[in-house]
Amino acid sequence: MLDTFCFLHYYIRGDSMKRKRILALILAILAVVLMSAPIISFAAVSTGEGEATLLQEGEFDIATGESVHYATLRSVSDSVAESVYNGLLAYADKIDVSALLCNVDEFDAYYSNIINDNPDLFFVSSSYQYYYSKVTGKVTAVVPQYAMSQEEVENAMTVFNAGAKRALSEVDDTMSDLQKALTIHDYICSYAVYPQIYDANGNYSSALDLDIYHSAYGFFKDYNAVCAGYTLTFSYLMKQLGIDCEYVSSGDMEHAWNKIKIEGNWYNIDITYDNADFIEAENTYGLAYHACFLKSDSYFQSENGLYHYNYATYDDCAANNTVFDSYFWDDVNSRIYTVEGNYYYLNPNYASQTAVLTKRTLSGTESALGTSMRAPTLSITRYAKDSSGTQHQIPHSEILTRLCYLDGKFYLNDYQNIYAVYPNGIQRTAFSGTGYLISLGTERGELLYQTYHNQSNVITIDKREYFKNSLVQYHLYPDVNNDGVVNGRDWGYIVQQATLNY
Structure with missing residues (x-):
């Protein structure tokens, strides 16, 4: 282009009129090119x-x-x-x-x-x-x-962040990554409810399967979530804790779960299968299975792992380590708490239908705290299909004892009573009522429980101050003396059970 202009300049420099005409022509051509440039650029997008x-x-x-x-x-x-x-x-x-x-x-x-x-x-x-x-x-x-609209998003994010903050408050900096993952796993299992997405005939209903159930927002909002919601909730919380976490999905199973990296190794975690409410469609506080926690790929493809199949496996996150495929928590159906580096959980004995609060150190030494809790044992059948489509019936046992940790004390139940146990093993009766207790848990600093004969009868007992201060006005108490009325007599009965100040 420069050579052309040099030639034109040399050619026309001797003729003023010709020079003006040619320069005008050149300027006209340049103007057309410049004006068409945006059009050409726009047309290319x-x-x-x-x-x-x-x-x-x-x-x-x-x-x-x-x-x-x-x-x-x-x-x-x-x-x-x-x-x-x-x-x-x-x-x-x-x-x-x-x-x-x-x-x-x-x-x-x-x-x-x-x-x-x-x-x-x-x-x-x-x-x-x-x-x-x-x-x-x-x-x-x-x-x-x-x-959602922008205003709806702002409101939903407030709920989302508050729910995430509650979950993350369960862990502390003294915990290892494994202990943090275990704590969050148990937290989700304890509170999540797999919603009823099947009609009265047992058929899947898209009308009942709301989009919110598939998101972490569904869990943080009101604890309702399906497998995708569990998976995304766990992924988000692990990300906040700086722990490598991926998700795995299977189109054939229509199912999703997580993979997590602990001490350089990847493991599978399926919170949906470890959440008993997936079976019962009710929130039984304090219940958490551990059969699908930190397992290898081969384990997950077996009956014990409930037949996961046809899912994407990547070389750099293949779960080949089997160290946790057989571990102390496999049969534990209560939450497992980490306090000062030690594990506390209910160790079940299905033959005697009892469970005892057990302390396990990092070295693996176990010791019993308090006495054994006797409670009914449920025999549950779990169903799972393998890759060939064959339906398997897998028996599972569960003792109706639960464990929660509040204000420096463990609370656990037998078939009718709630006990407080200190980490040093001292045990006292905190509450004695009527009806079979099937769950026990904490919600915003309060102790909750349910009775067996009516699962919707969730009763809240306020913090333990109510068991040491007789001047506190009674309210929200159950009919503990079974006279059909909730009044001062029930409060007096509760105070009577407080043999020590807690």
Whole structure:
């Protein structure tokens, strides 16, 4: 171009009129080029529509898992992913992704990963639009769609953050990563309720299966969640604790669970299968199975692991370590608490239908605290299909004793009483009532329990101050003397049980 202009300058320098005409022509050509440039640029950009594959919208196919792994390996795109995440969190109308240099056919996986990997984006819809360059085929911007209004999102985030804060308050800095994972696992199991999504005939009902159940927001809002909700809740909390955690999904099983990295090894965790409320559709506080906690891939594919199959397994997060495939917590149905580095749990004896509060040190030394609790034993049949579609009936036993920890004391129950046990083993009766107790738990600093004959009869007993201060006005107490009336006589009966100040 420079040579051409030099030639023209030399050619016309001797003829003033010709020079003016040619210069005018050149300027006209330049003007046309400059005016058409934006049109050419605009014409090179087009739009398209995409559909992300999201756990929080009930997608369980293997591509979901693959999309997560695919994008997490692309460390070069971390800064762009952070920008997209922040844009979605801020309810942005349009987000620039030109720096990603991502092809159109790759963007679904990338966008899916960002949402799936950040459960606090529960309000983002799977549908979206995008801009891309016709010249390069690269996506330049994404236009998200949201499942909630901005005002609804602000209110929901307040609920979400409060729920996450409650869960995270269960752990402390003295715990190892394993103990933190165990504590959060048991917390979710203890409070989560698998909602009723089947009709009266036992058939799945899409009308009953609400979108909120598939998100972490569903758990943090009112504890209702299906497997995707459990999985995303655990993923989010592990991320807040700085623990590597992925999720696994199986389209054939229509199921999702987690993988977690502890001391350099990956393990499977299926909170859905460890939550007894998945079976009972009722919240039985304080109940937590551990048969699917920190298990290998081979274990998860067996009957003991309840036949997980046809799911995405990646080389760098394959769960090959079997150290926890047979471990002390396998038959423990109570919450396991970590206090000053030691484990406390109810050790069951199904032959005698008893359970005893047990302390286990990190070295594996176990000692019993207090006396054994006697309670009815339930025989439960669990159902699971293997990869061939064969239905298996798997027997399971459960003793109706529960354990919770409040204000420096353990509370546990037998079939009719609640006991307080100090970490040094001193045991005292905290409450004696009527009816079979089937659950025990804490909620916002209060002790709750349920009676066997009416599972909806959840009764709250306020903090233990009520057992040491007779001047406190009685309220919220059960009919402990079984006279059909809740009054001062019930309060007097409760005070009578307090043989020591707690």
